[in-house]
Amino acid sequence: MSDIEITAASVPVLNKMFRFQWEKAQNCFVLLYPEGMIQLNGPAGEILGLVDGERSVAAITSELEAKFPDAGDLSGDIIEFLGEAHGQHWITL
Amino acid sequence: MANTGSPCNAQPTPPIISDDKSHGQPLWLLAELTYKCPLQCPYCSNPLDFSDFGGELTTQQWLDVFQQGRDLGAVQLGFSGGEPLVRQDLIQLIGGAHEMGYYTNLITSGVGLNEHKMAEFQQAGLDHIQVSFQASDESVNSMLSGSKKAFEQKLKMAKEVKAQGYPMVLNFVTHRHNIDRIDRIIELCVELDADYVELATCQYYGWAYENVEQLLPTRAQLERAERITNEYRAKLAAEGNPIKLIFVTPDYYEERPKGCMNGWGQVFLTVTPDGKALPCHSARMLPIEFPNVTEMSLQEIWDTSPGFNHFRGNAWMKEPCRSCDEKDKDFGGCHCQAFMLTGDMYNADPVCAKSEHHHLIEEARERAEAVVNNPDEFTFRNERNSKVFAKG
Numbered sequence: 457m458s459d460i461e462i463t464a465a466s467v468p469v470l471n472k473m474f475r476f477q478w479e480k481a482q483n484c485f486v487l488l489y490p491e492g493m494i495q496l497n498g499p500a501g502e503i504l505g506l507v508d509g510e511r512s513v514a515a516i517t518s519e520l521e522a523k524f525p526d527a528g529d530l531s532g533d534i535i536e537f538l539g540e541a542h543g544q545h546w547i548t549l
Numbered sequence: 550m551a552n553t554g555s556p557c558n559a560q561p562t563p564p565i566i567s568d569d570k571s572h573g574q575p576l577w578l579l580a581e582l583t584y585k586c587p588l589q590c591p592y593c594s595n596p597l598d599f600s601d602f603g604g605e606l607t608t609q610q611w612l613d614v615f616q617q618g619r620d621l622g623a624v625q626l627g628f629s630g631g632e633p634l635v636r637q638d639l640i641q642l643i644g645g646a647h648e649m650g651y652y653t654n655l656i657t658s659g660v661g662l663n664e665h666k667m668a669e670f671q672q673a674g675l676d677h678i679q680v681s682f683q684a685s686d687e688s689v690n691s692m693l694s695g696s697k698k699a700f701e702q703k704l705k706m707a708k709e710v711k712a713q714g715y716p717m718v719l720n721f722v723t724h725r726h727n728i729d730r731i732d733r734i735i736e737l738c739v740e741l742d743a744d745y746v747e748l749a750t751c752q753y754y755g756w757a758y759e760n761v762e763q764l765l766p767t768r769a770q771l772e773r774a775e776r777i778t779n780e781y782r783a784k785l786a787a788e789g790n791p792i793k794l795i796f797v798t799p800d801y802y803e804e805r806p807k808g809c810m811n812g813w814g815q816v817f818l819t820v821t822p823d824g825k826a827l828p829c830h831s832a833r834m835l836p837i838e839f840p841n842v843t844e845m846s847l848q849e850i851w852d853t854s855p856g857f858n859h860f861r862g863n864a865w866m867k868e869p870c871r872s873c874d875e876k877d878k879d880f881g882g883c884h885c886q887a888f889m890l891t892g893d894m895y896n897a898d899p900v901c902a903k904s905e906h907h908h909l910i911e912e913a914r915e916r917a918e919a920v921v922n923n924p925d926e927f928t929f930r931n932e933r934n935s936k937v938f939a940k941g
Contacts, residue, residue, distance in 0.1 A: 473716040481622030488652035490677040490718045
């Protein structure tokens with residue numbers, strides 16, 4: 457199911473089941489779904505915030521590398537996280 | 550499930566009696582918009598004496614409550630009832646809640662819904678529609694809901710929910726009359742392309758408690774249903790179907806109580822049609838003075854009202870809870886259940902094998918073995934029957 461290959465050209469789309477938003481009370485980004493909420497950590501929130509069905513993995517990676525210049529090469533981390541997100545059905549590709 | 554009650558750790562912590570009333574945010578706000586409902590399900594969680602509480606909050610009062618809830622950190626809003634579709638202002642309430650940033654859930658029987666309304670609700674910002682079913686086939690569904698047309702309407706609406714792109718959660722309340730058809734229920738959910746399916750055995754409160762003898766399945770029925778559900782889970786996962794089957798067992802077959810509502814006044818807040826604020830939707834039955842949103846701010850209700858602080862901390866506990874090393878896990882269980890079965894809400898939930906009243910649960914299980922299914926014995930949830938329980 458989740459053993460899909462994600463490449464720089466892949467374009468992730470948020471599953472319609474979920475809504476992504478900032479929650480002031482939790483002080484983090486969250487994914488809301490029927491009767492539930494997933495609290496996202498900092499990096500997960502930054503990545504999913506750029507998942508819009510238009511940006512490719514390469515575009516997401518370069519935007520985040522520009523935003524966090526001290527973080528170095530992020531492509532491995534981003535692909536790994538998107539793999540997990542796909543396994544959780546948060547995104548489709 | 551969370552309430553399996555298995556002994557969890559080898560290192561019992563010394564009992565600490567704490568009067569700490571600390572609490573989280575009310576993440577979940579359940580708005581019971583009305584007690585009116587076209588159906589008469591004999592396991593309804595509404596109070597038996599609902600006909601005593603006629604008044605309903607106005608549109609503006611509800612919107613005000615929603616905003617106050619949002620300010621306290623609430624993020625999920627459930628429109629429930631009764632049947633929430635009965636409220637003529639539902640679309641305004643959905644729109645208002647959506648603008649405030651809530652994830653909005655409509656919890657409905659589907660009766661009174663049509664594709665036109667559904668599209669309007671979506672435009673207003675409704676995120677999710679949960680349709681409840683009584684059974685997988687028309688005859689049992691009609692018998693239980695007291696409406697012959699309901700099943701066909703529910704099927705039609707479930708298909709429409711999906712067609713309009715809403716996530717779909719189907720809720721099947723299971724009990725001794727329909728649990729043996731669990732395979733058919735699951736297949737129906739797969740056919741309808743549901744995203745989540747709650748196969749929830751009745752919880753015995755309100756009308757369901759009144760009808761417990763005709764509802765409680767036998768242990769053999771329950772084990773069979775759980776086994777079949779697990780087989781379907783494995784089969785569906787292997788096919789790559791992302792459908793999630795959630796199987797909820799009745800706590801009458803547990804030896805430890807559920808950590809009710811994740812703790813009293815910790816994450817959940819219900820407001821009844823007439824504005825009573827409750828830490829859970831059954832709590833109205835308890836001999837506790839609960840505040841009304843027309844008289845007190847939601848912040849005051851949540852943080853400082855005596856009703857919401859009543860069972861926070863564990864200083865209220867008696868034995869066997871007081872010295873129990875699992876008290877921080879289940880908080881003594883359900884106070885409503887303790888009250889209904891033993892007459893004292895400070896007792897341990899009788900589901901707990903440590904409770905001196907546990908025999909009451911064991912006797913209910915024994916009765917389930919002996920009872921003959923007879924729908925004529927149901928007390929249906931309607932205005933006429935409610936008047937029997939009403940004081941006024």
